[in-house]
Amino acid sequence: MSQEGNMRRVTAIKNGTVIDHVPAGKALSVLKMLGIEGDMSNPVSLVMNVPSKKMGGKDIIKVEDRELNQSELDKLALVAPDASVAIIRAYSVAEKMEINLTEEVVNVARCTFSNCITVNPREPLPHRLVVTSRDPLELRCRYCGKTQDIDGLIDNLL
Numbered sequence: 001m002s003q004e005g006n007m008r009r010v011t012a013i014k015n016g017t018v019i020d021h022v023p024a025g026k027a028l029s030v031l032k033m034l035g036i037e038g039d040m041s042n043p044v045s046l047v048m049n050v051p052s053k054k055m056g057g058k059d060i061i062k063v064e065d066r067e068l069n070q071s072e073l074d075k076l077a078l079v080a081p082d083a084s085v086a087i088i089r090a091y092s093v094a095e096k097m098e099i100n101l102t103e104e105v106v107n108v109a110r111c112t113f114s115n116c117i118t119v120n121p122r123e124p125l126p127h128r129l130v131v132t133s134r135d136p137l138e139l140r141c142r143y144c145g146k147t148q149d150i151d152g153l154i155d156n157l158l
């Protein structure tokens, strides 16, 4: 499948954000991380499992009439660190953005270990996960030191 072929799969949007090169099957996790649920007013187009030369398969997400900001995009580092993001205005790419994986992911997801101090409501601490490896992605809780299960973190998004 050529690049143009992939582009034709999704209708061009006038204004909004396109998130491309999402790992195949992760589009729904991405939407969850962005707080985009079924009841929002903006139209969202999803294409899943598109053949990709670079990745084998990928998902593409188009959110109309909403420009995602850098801090929203940085949350995606947990599920789609290599996604490419374009802000669309008047049917053309106005800005390209990159997802940054910082050394510490703060207040994005809660530690998956049930005995962690951060689970205690009487200890209101920021949720801090330290990135110990980028490829494959590995995070440890700043407080209890446990290595986190990435899928578990997606269920524990704040």
Ligand SMILES: [Zn+2]
Residues within 6 Å of the ligand: 111, 112, 113, 116, 117, 118, 141, 142, 143, 144, 145, 146
């Ligand atoms: Zn912990």
